[in-house]
Amino acid sequence: xxxxxxxxxxxxxxxxxxxxxxxxxxxxxxxxxxxxxxxxxxxxxxxxxxxxxxxxxxxxxxxxxxxxxxxxxxxxxxxxxxxxxxxxxxxxxxxxxxxxxxxxxxxxxxxxxxxxxxxxxxxxxxxxxxxxxxxxxxxxxxxxxxxxxxxxxxxxxxxxxxxxxxxxxxxxxxxxxxxxxxxxxxxxxxxxxxxxxxxxxxxxxxxxxxxxxxxxxxxxxxxxxxxxxxxxxxxxxxxxxxxxxxxxxxxxxxxxxxxxxxxxxxxxxxxxxxxxxxxxxxxxxxxxxxxxxxxxxxxxxxxxxxxxxxxxxxxxxxxxxxxxxxxxxxxxxxxxxxxxxxxxxxxxxxxxxxxxxxxxxxxxxxxxxxxxxxxxx
Amino acid sequence: xxxxxxxxxxxxxxxxxxxxxxxxxxxxxxxxxxxxxxxxxxxxxxxxxxxxxxxxxxxxxxxxxxxxxxxxxxxxxxxxxxxxxxxxxxxxxxxxxxxxxxxxxxxxxxxxxxxxxxxxxxxxxxxxxxxxxxxxxxxxxxxxxxxxxxxxxxxxxxxxxxxxxxxxxxxxxxxxxxxxxxxxxxxxxxxxxxxxxxxxxxxxxxxxxxxxxxxxxxxxxxxxxxxxxxxxxxxxxxxxxxxxxxxxxxxxxxxxxxxxxxxxxxxxxxxxxxxxxxxxxxxxxxxxxxxxxxxxxxxxxxxxxxxxxxxxxxxxxxxxxxxxxxxxxxxxxxxxxxxxxxxxxxxxxxxxxxxxxxxxxxxxxxxxxxxxxxxxxxxxxxxxxxxxxxxxxxxxxxxxxxxxxxxxxxxxxxxxxxxxxxxxxxxxxxxxxxxxxxxxxxxxxxxxxxxxxxxxxxxxxxxxxxxxxx
Numbered sequence: 001x002x003x004x005x006x007x008x009x010x011x012x013x014x015x016x017x018x019x020x021x022x023x024x025x026x027x028x029x030x031x032x033x034x035x036x037x038x039x040x041x042x043x044x045x046x047x048x049x050x051x052x053x054x055x056x057x058x059x060x061x062x063x064x065x066x067x068x069x070x071x072x073x074x075x076x077x078x079x080x081x082x083x084x085x086x087x088x089x090x091x092x093x094x095x096x097x098x099x100x101x102x103x104x105x106x107x108x109x110x111x112x113x114x115x116x117x118x119x120x121x122x123x124x125x126x127x128x129x130x131x132x133x134x135x136x137x138x139x140x141x142x143x144x145x146x147x148x149x150x151x152x153x154x155x156x157x158x159x160x161x162x163x164x165x166x167x168x169x170x171x172x173x174x175x176x177x178x179x180x181x182x183x184x185x186x187x188x189x190x191x192x193x194x195x196x197x198x199x200x201x202x203x204x205x206x207x208x209x210x211x212x213x214x215x216x217x218x219x220x221x222x223x224x225x226x227x228x229x230x231x232x233x234x235x236x237x238x239x240x241x242x243x244x245x246x247x248x249x250x251x252x253x254x255x256x257x258x259x260x261x262x263x264x265x266x267x268x269x270x271x272x273x274x275x276x277x278x279x280x281x282x283x284x285x286x287x288x289x290x291x292x293x294x295x296x297x298x299x300x301x302x303x304x305x306x307x308x309x310x311x312x313x314x315x316x317x318x319x320x321x322x323x324x325x326x327x328x329x330x331x332x333x334x335x336x337x338x339x340x341x342x343x344x345x346x347x348x349x350x351x352x353x354x355x356x357x358x359x360x361x362x363x364x365x366x367x368x369x370x371x372x373x374x375x376x377x
Numbered sequence: 378x379x380x381x382x383x384x385x386x387x388x389x390x391x392x393x394x395x396x397x398x399x400x401x402x403x404x405x406x407x408x409x410x411x412x413x414x415x416x417x418x419x420x421x422x423x424x425x426x427x428x429x430x431x432x433x434x435x436x437x438x439x440x441x442x443x444x445x446x447x448x449x450x451x452x453x454x455x456x457x458x459x460x461x462x463x464x465x466x467x468x469x470x471x472x473x474x475x476x477x478x479x480x481x482x483x484x485x486x487x488x489x490x491x492x493x494x495x496x497x498x499x500x501x502x503x504x505x506x507x508x509x510x511x512x513x514x515x516x517x518x519x520x521x522x523x524x525x526x527x528x529x530x531x532x533x534x535x536x537x538x539x540x541x542x543x544x545x546x547x548x549x550x551x552x553x554x555x556x557x558x559x560x561x562x563x564x565x566x567x568x569x570x571x572x573x574x575x576x577x578x579x580x581x582x583x584x585x586x587x588x589x590x591x592x593x594x595x596x597x598x599x600x601x602x603x604x605x606x607x608x609x610x611x612x613x614x615x616x617x618x619x620x621x622x623x624x625x626x627x628x629x630x631x632x633x634x635x636x637x638x639x640x641x642x643x644x645x646x647x648x649x650x651x652x653x654x655x656x657x658x659x660x661x662x663x664x665x666x667x668x669x670x671x672x673x674x675x676x677x678x679x680x681x682x683x684x685x686x687x688x689x690x691x692x693x694x695x696x697x698x699x700x701x702x703x704x705x706x707x708x709x710x711x712x713x714x715x716x717x718x719x720x721x722x723x724x725x726x727x728x729x730x731x732x733x734x735x736x737x738x739x740x741x742x743x744x745x746x747x748x749x750x751x752x753x754x755x756x757x758x759x760x761x762x763x764x765x766x767x768x769x770x771x772x773x774x775x776x777x778x779x780x781x782x783x784x785x786x787x788x789x790x791x792x793x794x795x796x797x798x799x800x801x802x803x804x805x806x807x808x809x810x811x812x813x814x815x816x817x818x819x820x821x822x823x824x825x826x827x828x829x830x831x832x833x834x835x836x837x838x839x840x841x842x843x844x845x846x847x
Binding site: 004007029030076082098099109112114115118145152153154155 | 418419422423426427428429432433434435436437438496497498499500502526529530535536537542545546549550553554557561566567568569570571572573574575577578582586619622623626627630632634635636637638639640642645704708711712713714716717782783784785789790791794795
């Protein structure tokens with residue numbers, strides 16, 4: 001105790017042992033979980049054609065998670081359904097099954113939270129998918145839940161005098177109507193809230209309650225399906241990804257892609273100058289080529305649907321080449337699924353895989369079509 | 378007049394200690410204001426709701442950070458600097474650098490809190506201030522800690538005693554904890570819920586390994602110093618110290634009960650929390666069996682009254698903490714406002730009360746200005762009353778909150794949360810009482826440091842006082 005060095009080593013060891021167990025141990029045990037299918041085949045492998053869960057967040061929702069953090073929502077809301085023996089979260093209708101570590105692997109910042117002054121939000125996107133309801137709740141929670149302690153966020157909305165197709169009508173208990181237009185931040189936040197749902201099974205955790213056992217839950221599920229079918233026949237995660245991609249495609253400000261100026265909002269391009277995206281063999285074809293073009297741009301002669309074009313495409317994004325993996329995934333998913341196109345979605349994991357594969361390439365060194373096709377073969 | 382050695386040491390410490398105590402006081406007021414706003418927002422959600430800077434979530438975090446790093450950090454520096462120098466019988470070193478580092482520390486916290494209010498917080502428990510301010514905080518901390526260690530190394534008596542173990546270990550644990558957490562959360566971020574384990578481990582360990590040892594060390598110093606008798610059963614102290622050192626880093630993760638992490642993590646936390654009854658019992662025996670030998674003296678000396686309030690609060694609430702770590706209880710109270718009970722009992726009822734006593738003990742010695750007894754007594758009674766009401770409201774409110782949340786048939790907002798509403802109102806009142814109490818404390822402190830604010834800059838008469846009184 002009298003020798004400072006020995007003393008320091010002693011107290012460092014006392015801390016270090018606990019750190020070894022909790023952090024190194026935990027990291028070794030579940031730090032490299034990867035997405036999995038809902039069920040494994042008989043040999044314990046992921047079936048080849050299965051969808052993998054959890055799904056990555058769309059670009060808009062990912063930005064929404066930053067708003068969620070910045071506004072301090074985590075102080076009152078948790079995002080975890082506890083094990084059945086630890087609490088009645090499942091019975092309360094906060095989830096079909098307890099949350100497991102794998103549910104959180106895509107999140108840059110895990111927002112588990114430790115206090116529930118508000119309800120748990122791990123499955124709020126499934127419980128409450130109604131856009132308008134969520135916007136009203138963010139603007140003034142008390143207009144929907146009179147007893148709510150959730151602070152209103154009027155700063156996320158513009159109040160307008162007249163109702164329009166963009167505005168949402170909020171009626172308070174004295175029957176006065178107000179018309180609000182969500183800001184981009186409110187839209188991101190709502191997109192994030194709607195993306196919160198652990199409504200898939202994983203090999204390590206099956207559903208605890210099934211829809212048939214719980215009439216209320218089943219009714220909720222029906223609403224969800226109705227809601228989706230009003231919008232489109234696509235699953236909601238794909239829907240959000242396409243919506244986010246369209247925003248990037250059409251946006252001419254930092255963070256946008258500026259795609260529409262050449263390829264046009266209709267996806268038809270300009271005859272003789274810019275190739276079309278609608279029905280394009282390049283867009284509907286190999287994803288890797290598309291991702292490469294989206295990262296580095298393209299120059300020189302290219303043949304699309306049998307017609308030759310010769311122009312320069314700078315790396316998309318403002319400033320050029322600034323799109324994140326998720327944004328590229330969103331915008332590619334969008335162009336593969338609009339104007340009559342229909343092809344599989346692109347995930348940010350695929351983009352980052354390609355990005356690391358071509359890491360050595362000099363910045364701004366655009367591809368040529370010949371180069372891309374050569375790689376392809 | 379010739380000064381004795383203690384007075385020379387005190388004189389060398391005067392400027393640094395006064396600087397840290399004065400800034401700690403200002404942070405205490407800032408934290409009190411944030412605490413009131415956050416409590417008021419829970420009773421009326423429309424309060425200040427149109428300002429984005431004042432959402433409940435931000436204010437609550439700003440309060441915790443101002444309290445722990447602003448008030449806690451500065452007062453830790455003041456108390457540690459003074460006790461370590463006194464026990465080493467050595468004058469303080471590197472005063473200019475220490476003050477400079479202290480200014481950086483306070484500026485960094487100011488920017489950090491503004492960052493939180495502006496929405497740039499990180500999601501890591503007790504590391505919420507934006508990433509940019511942490512290097513400044515860390516480096517300024519290391520500078521201050523370095524000079525404290527230098528003083529300790531040049532001590533006259535090579536034998537060390539309990540206050541030195543606790544103070545030095547707290548001084549060294551903070552940078553270790555910080556580096557571990559910062560590496561795992563920001564430099565090489567862990568994936569998924571490993572982050573949550575690490576962030577919770579840091580947040581809880583910070584209270585257990587940074588604030589707690591300082592308060593315990595201060596109590597080990599001040600009780601024998603004022604009573605003039607040795608700590609009863611002192612031979613247990615070394616056992617208590619190493620129990621805290623080895624058990625506390627393990628006992629802090631039981632909050633993850635039932636969460637999306639491997640089950641062994643909360644299970645170990647629970648086992649170690651139960652084992653914590655040993656160090657708690659040791660500290661409690663040491664302090665209270667000494668103090669109760671001479672209880673009238675404890676009552677008469679205000680600094681000691683604060684300290685014994687703190688140690689009693691430590692004992693009682695730590696045992697309550699052990700009960701709340703049992704899985705069958707934890708699952709009820711886990712996500713309830715009992716978390717605020719744990720935070721406030723440890724940081725306010727225990728740490729701050731001991732620091733108040735310590736400051737009242739140190740300040741007259743180094744400035745030579747006595748603090749009015751009535752003002753101190755007012756501070757004591759309002760603090761004691763406020764803390765008691767606050768903790769009871771959080772405890773009973775937390776139990777209500779937790780028990781009702783376990784009834785799936787009760788609707789959330791209209792049944793569960795509205796039953797807790799009365800307790801939120803009580804905490805709001807308690808924070809008003811505590812705010813006044815802290816204001817009195819800060820006035821006491823500033824008056825002792827600068828007795829005549831208008832004459833201070835022109836003539837240095839306050840500096841000559843200790844010499845004449847000696």
